[in-house]
Amino acid sequence: MILIRLALQTVVLALAQLWGNKFRAILTMLGIMIGVGAVIATVGATEGLKAYVLKEFDSFGPRKVWMDGTVPRKLRGRVSWSQFDLRLSELEYLRKNCTTIDAITPMYFTGATVRSADESRQSISVTGVWPDWHEIEKRVAIKGRPLIQTDIDEIRNVCLINDKGIQELQLDADPSGDYILVNDRRFLIVGVVETKDVAQGFPGGGEARTELYIPVTTALSMQPRETVSFALAQLKDAKDAEEARAEISSIFRRLRKLSGEDENTFVVEAVQSVIDQINRLATGITVAAAGLVAISLLVGGIGIMNIMLVSVSERTREIGLRKAMGARPSIILVQFLVEAVVLCMVGGLIGIAAGLGLVAAAGQIPGSPLKDAAVPLWAAVIGVGFSALVGVVFGMFPAIKASRLDPIVALRHE
Amino acid sequence: MPTPVIEISGITKAYKMGEEVVGALRGVDLRIDRNEFVAVMGASGSGKSTLMNILGCLDRPTSGRYILNGQATEKLSAGALAQVRNKEIGFVFQTFELLPRSTAVVNVALPLVYSRKFWWGTARRAREALKSVGLGDRMTHRPNQLSGGQRQRVAIARALVNEPSLLLADEPTGNLDSKTSEEIIALFRDLHQRGQTIVIVTHEEDIAGHAQRIVRLRDGKVVSDFPTATDPVHRDFLDRAAQASARAAGQAAVGSESRPTHESRAAQTGGSA
Numbered sequence: 001m002i003l004i005r006l007a008l009q010t011v012v013l014a015l016a017q018l019w020g021n022k023f024r025a026i027l028t029m030l031g032i033m034i035g036v037g038a039v040i041a042t043v044g045a046t047e048g049l050k051a052y053v054l055k056e057f058d059s060f061g062p063r064k065v066w067m068d069g070t071v072p073r074k075l076r077g078r079v080s081w082s083q084f085d086l087r088l089s090e091l092e093y094l095r096k097n098c099t100t101i102d103a104i105t106p107m108y109f110t111g112a113t114v115r116s117a118d119e120s121r122q123s124i125s126v127t128g129v130w131p132d133w134h135e136i137e138k139r140v141a142i143k144g145r146p147l148i149q150t151d152i153d154e155i156r157n158v159c160l161i162n163d164k165g166i167q168e169l170q171l172d173a174d175p176s177g178d179y180i181l182v183n184d185r186r187f188l189i190v191g192v193v194e195t196k197d198v199a200q201g202f203p204g205g206g207e208a209r210t211e212l213y214i215p216v217t218t219a220l221s222m223q224p225r226e227t228v229s230f231a232l233a234q235l236k237d238a239k240d241a242e243e244a245r246a247e248i249s250s251i252f253r254r255l256r257k258l259s260g261e262d263e264n265t266f267v268v269e270a271v272q273s274v275i276d277q278i279n280r281l282a283t284g285i286t287v288a289a290a291g292l293v294a295i296s297l298l299v300g301g302i303g304i305m306n307i308m309l310v311s312v313s314e315r316t317r318e319i320g321l322r323k324a325m326g327a328r329p330s331i332i333l334v335q336f337l338v339e340a341v342v343l344c345m346v347g348g349l350i351g352i353a354a355g356l357g358l359v360a361a362a363g364q365i366p367g368s369p370l371k372d373a374a375v376p377l378w379a380a381v382i383g384v385g386f387s388a389l390v391g392v393v394f395g396m397f398p399a400i401k402a403s404r405l406d407p408i409v410a411l412r413h414e
Numbered sequence: 415m416p417t418p419v420i421e422i423s424g425i426t427k428a429y430k431m432g433e434e435v436v437g438a439l440r441g442v443d444l445r446i447d448r449n450e451f452v453a454v455m456g457a458s459g460s461g462k463s464t465l466m467n468i469l470g471c472l473d474r475p476t477s478g479r480y481i482l483n484g485q486a487t488e489k490l491s492a493g494a495l496a497q498v499r500n501k502e503i504g505f506v507f508q509t510f511e512l513l514p515r516s517t518a519v520v521n522v523a524l525p526l527v528y529s530r531k532f533w534w535g536t537a538r539r540a541r542e543a544l545k546s547v548g549l550g551d552r553m554t555h556r557p558n559q560l561s562g563g564q565r566q567r568v569a570i571a572r573a574l575v576n577e578p579s580l581l582l583a584d585e586p587t588g589n590l591d592s593k594t595s596e597e598i599i600a601l602f603r604d605l606h607q608r609g610q611t612i613v614i615v616t617h618e619e620d621i622a623g624h625a626q627r628i629v630r631l632r633d634g635k636v637v638s639d640f641p642t643a644t645d646p647v648h649r650d651f652l653d654r655a656a657q658a659s660a661r662a663a664g665q666a667a668v669g670s671e672s673r674p675t676h677e678s679r680a681a682q683t684g685g686s687a
Contacts, residue, residue, distance in 0.1 A: 324499060
């Protein structure tokens, strides 16, 4: 009971002391304020940026793995890129033998002139795919039917069209069964898929427009060619991103008969790996910022120690009086320690407010990626916690000095 | 025989001054009973400040015994001595020692902050103590809004708020004019009437004259210890004061109850018993 009352009185006393020396207190707290403000702003900005980027990646799908052929660095400029493009046979082998993926499709992008009864459009995106494409891209046929394996096997002239295409080519609301011309070849529309917004910078991203999806075999036969430059697969589990990349790589190396020293002639990337990298990067930034903040808190702490020593010296007579009135050395110690901690925590709270303000202000800038940035609670808790710790560490020496004052000498102090 | 408030025997206190050891107290014995009003006198260097620090448990003797209100104190730790000060002793200082930014009530309540006995209703106790010294209308004034006499009254209220067994005053009128000094001394006499045990350390003979008993120190030893009425030095002082005032203007003889109030420092003789 006496301890609770004493603690309350000490805190009140400490706050009164700060209020009595407002200007000095603010100058003293500046180091702590800047330190904590910086950590809050950095963490808020990093987390906000991370959330923004991850949201973009999420729209692309975290379980996706993409792969394409590439020319090894040693052979650059000497061989054609198409030499290392992906073969459908390689992708079929992967579909049958790769255990970490549950779907795979070639993605053969091409452009074509498309004509309907009333409209003609040039350079329309036409993509050659396998039926797994529906599963991987999460795009089901909302009208008609999806692509099926028979379409692939029989190299049928069938296509799926998106909503936007129906609009642009002025087709019926349900155009299944209608025909359109793709580079003067007649294609049967079998189904309709939703137009999907994909973030800019990703394949198929940007403003939505007409898209056609046709069997990849049909697409290749129109060129004609044997290989595709790009394929998409879906992980069974997003957690296995690294395992999947390793497995797919080893399968490719085996199929392409690459021996130990040879460079890969293909690239496998998982969205989840990129997400993990971004997360690691964000953690790295936070840790680096924490290091800088630690220096700032150290400097702030020295300021606190300095001002507490001044305070002890100024209030020597008061300390003597309190001791004469029966304050034990330990109570004097606690009083000055609490004062240092209160000083630091007030500084820390102001710093948090400043940091929050900074992040909020950055979010107000039009088009800012920090629009939805939020400072996590743990950052605020750590901010206040570290301020308090600085108060305890740097307030200890002045407090010990105060507690050891001889009351007789202290009362005679001028 | 009732327990004395103070019982010290064979107290010595030695300080190291460089290589030399200086004896500030060289064997002091003293017994002060409940409800005594004692003045401790001595010139500077006589050891009276050292004795007061030891009586107030601010300092420990080098040797000897000090039993304060039945409790031996010479072996206590700094923390335990702090508790004894809080419980047993009320200090009044020459320079008041009030917290400048705090109100009278807060100042008076200061010892209660550290009290184990009175942790409830501290503000009420502080207000009652202020009323008992006649400052019921100055509760929320700060020291700079009070006169010197009022400040010392606040300090006295603070010394009394813990109901100490001993009120220890160090030159309580040293910073006050003679009229205010009279008022403060009257307050001490009033407290004594109400049963308070009081020790005043002073070098002013006229102030000491208000006590029941005068203990004189010289060179770290008690050289005289008489009731005020029979103290030869004090009687001598009174005689000289009476002659001086009679000579001064041939005024009417002083009343039996009044005391010499002029600044008659010439009459001071130190401690020649």
